[in-house]
Amino acid sequence: MGTNAAQLKIMIQRFCLYGFLKNQRYFEPYFMLALLAHELSFFWIGMLYACRSISMNVLEIPSGVVADSWGRRGCMIFSFLAYIASFLLFGLATHWLWFFPAMVLYGIGDSFRTGTHKAMIFEWLRQQGREEEKTRIYGITRSWSKFGSAASAIFAAAFVLITGDYRKIFLFATLPYVLNIINFLGYPKSLDGAHAQLPARPIFSAVVKDAIVGLKNTLKIRPLRQLTFESMAWEGVLQAVKDYLQPALAALFIFATWTTVSSQAPDDSAQQNPGVVIVIALVYTLMFLASGLASRTAHRWVARFGSEANAARRLWFWNFALYITLIGFDLWGSTAVVAAVLIALIVLQNVWRPILISRFDQYADPAKGATVLSIESQSQRFATFLVAPLVGWAIDHVATHGLPGSFWPIGLVGAIAALAILISSSSDDARADQQAA
Numbered sequence: 001m002g003t004n005a006a007q008l009k010i011m012i013q014r015f016c017l018y019g020f021l022k023n024q025r026y027f028e029p030y031f032m033l034a035l036l037a038h039e040l041s042f043f044w045i046g047m048l049y050a051c052r053s054i055s056m057n058v059l060e061i062p063s064g065v066v067a068d069s070w071g072r073r074g075c076m077i078f079s080f081l082a083y084i085a086s087f088l089l090f091g092l093a094t095h096w097l098w099f100f101p102a103m104v105l106y107g108i109g110d111s112f113r114t115g116t117h118k119a120m121i122f123e124w125l126r127q128q129g130r131e132e133e134k135t136r137i138y139g140i141t142r143s144w145s146k147f148g149s150a151a152s153a154i155f156a157a158a159f160v161l162i163t164g165d166y167r168k169i170f171l172f173a174t175l176p177y178v179l180n181i182i183n184f185l186g187y188p189k190s191l192d193g194a195h196a197q198l199p200a201r202p203i204f205s206a207v208v209k210d211a212i213v214g215l216k217n218t219l220k221i222r223p224l225r226q227l228t229f230e231s232m233a234w235e236g237v238l239q240a241v242k243d244y245l246q247p248a249l250a251a252l253f254i255f256a257t258w259t260t261v262s263s264q265a266p267d268d269s270a271q272q273n274p275g276v277v278i279v280i281a282l283v284y285t286l287m288f289l290a291s292g293l294a295s296r297t298a299h300r301w302v303a304r305f306g307s308e309a310n311a312a313r314r315l316w317f318w319n320f321a322l323y324i325t326l327i328g329f330d331l332w333g334s335t336a337v338v339a340a341v342l343i344a345l346i347v348l349q350n351v352w353r354p355i356l357i358s359r360f361d362q363y364a365d366p367a368k369g370a371t372v373l374s375i376e377s378q379s380q381r382f383a384t385f386l387v388a389p390l391v392g393w394a395i396d397h398v399a400t401h402g403l404p405g406s407f408w409p410i411g412l413v414g415a416i417a418a419l420a421i422l423i424s425s426s427s428d429d430a431r432a433d434q435q436a437a
Contacts, residue, residue, distance in 0.1 A: 008128060012137065015121055017183055019145030022113075024176035026156040026169040027090070028149065029284040030277070032243040033250060034166040038096040046392025048103050049240060053385035055107030056114075057378050071192040072116050073184055079112035080181050084174045091170035107381075114377035120191045122361050127190060135299040135308070135358040142354055146292030150285045157281030161274055223363045224372070228379045229424065230312070231356060233417035234319060236383020238349055241391055241410040245342040248407060249283060250276045252335045287343050291350040298354035308355050308362075313425060315352045319345070320418035326411035331404050338407050345414075387413055 027034065035045050086105035089098060121138060125131050159169045253276050301311040322341050329337035360376060394409035 011124060011188075012140070014183060014186060015117075015124075015137075015141040016144035018117060018180060019141050020148035020151075021176040021180040021183065023145045023148035024152045024155075024173060025149075026152055026159060026173050027087075027166065029153045029156055029280050030160065030166055030169070030246065032246045033276075033280075035096075035099070036247065037166065040096060042392035042395045043389060044392070046240070046389035048099055049388035050385045051100050052103040052107040052110070053381040053388070055104040056111040056381045057385065059108060059111035072120050073187050073189075073192055075112045075116050076120075076184050077181050079109045079116075080177045080184075082106075082109035082112065084177050087170045087173045087177070091167045093167075110377075110381075114373070116373075118357055118373050120187070123191055134361060135302060135354050138357060139295045139298045139354040142295040142350065143292035146288045146295060146350060150288035150292065153281045153284035153288060157277050160277050221363055224360070226424065227356065227360055227363075228376055230316075230421055231376050231380045232383035233421045234316075234349065234352060234356075235380035237387055237414050237417050238345060239380065240384045240387035241414065242342065242346055244391075244395075244407055244410060245283075245339060245346070246280060248335055248339040248342065249280050251406075252339060253279050283339075283343070287346060290347045294347050295350040295354060298351050301351060302355060302358075308359050312352065312355050312359065313422075315348060315355070316418055316422055316425070318348055319352075320415060320422060322348070323411045323414035323418060327408045327415065330406060330408040330411065333405070335406070341411075 032045060035048065040048075082105050086102050086109060089102040089105065093099060093102065118138070121141060122131075122134060125134055125137060130137070155172075156169050159172055160166060250273075254273065298311075301315070302308050305311040305314055322345050326338055326341040329341070357373070360373060391409050391413055395407065397403070398406060398409065
């Protein structure tokens with residue numbers, strides 16, 4: 001019994017180590033600033049985000065099918081090799097056009113990773129007879145991802161301040177990804193999936209057939225369809241807009257220092273200012289720590305509100321209220337509140353995400369877990385593909401035409417998406433009450 005308990009503890013530690021190493025993306029707190037340093041407009045930055053999303057959309061469902069059918073560990077290792085190639089290209093590129101193939105490689109890495117590792121965690125819980133703990137265990141592993149991001153922000157600030165070059169942090173990010181490949185080699189073979197040991201079928205026909213079946217089942221089952229739309233509205237929008245926290249913090253810092261200690265207008269390269277680097281590092285570190293703690297409280301929200309569906313609905317009200325707040329305070333001219341709202345949205349997402357994934361697991365076929373979660377990831381990336389260039393263009397338009405505010409298009413898109421989900425979920429509740437009557 002003691003040996004079994006020790007093995008369970010070691011496996012949870014491996015899951016947590018994966019998340020910690022995976023989030024050693026030292027470029028993340030400064031990614032948008034690094035792109036702005038190349039004099040890109042927000043529209044072109046949005047196009048880069050869209051490029052990553054479309055490359056994921058091409059491979060998302062097939063990657064999940066391959067993971068379910070031929071082995072999840074191999075897919076995860078391939079994913080991290082693609083990430084490493086992407087980081088090297090970002091770090092060594094001499095022209096911003098090279099960022100497009102780097103984004104494609106990044107998207108390939110995401111497509112073979114998203115959904116797959118979650119399916120491995122849930123498969124392990126089923127094997128251990130601990131399915132009722134899925135929200136708690138996933139919340140713990142996700143919290144370590146955020147703790148990894150917090151540590152990453154500190155390391156990133158040190159790298160940028162010492163080297164004075166954002167490109168080198170992309171190169172440093174390859175090291176923990178190599179370590180994570182070594183971590184995967186220790187995962188048990190049983191986590192490859194129920195069908196991983198079946199005789200190999202022609203890969204193209206098998207992937208296409210299983211992908212079509214998985215997509216049809218997801219769209220046919222009402223709860224899965226609703227959850228997919230929720231993922232698009234929350235995750236898809238947030239992934240498109242969350243990095244605007246970086247220019248918001250930079251603008252806030254430059255404005256404060258300019259009005260108090262500087263005689264120069266705040267039109268320098270803000271991303272090269274050591275103060276900006278330190279402020280962003282501190283904010284991201286605290287934000288990621290809060291996100292990690294928030295992820296661990298997800299199961300408490302479920303207990304407090306009686307069910308995962310009720311907890312999710314309450315979170316959607318908060319989501320809507322925050323985006324409305326962002327619009328109002330941005331038009332009022334308070335960049336500090338805009339930054340605070342974006343931080344709150346990012347932290348709140350870490351409560352909502354474990355609940356969403358647990359709700360997906362309730363309705364998905366365990367043998368097709370990676371496929372269903374890959375469809376979920378693909379749907380949110382499709383939303384990002386649509387939203388990122390639109391928001392970028394709108395923010396450019398606001399700036400070039402002298403319109404009030406700066407970031408209110410973010411709040412407008414987010415509020416519309418949240419309101420649509422609240423209305424659709426209310427309709428589903430009303431339909432369920434009628435059927436019960």
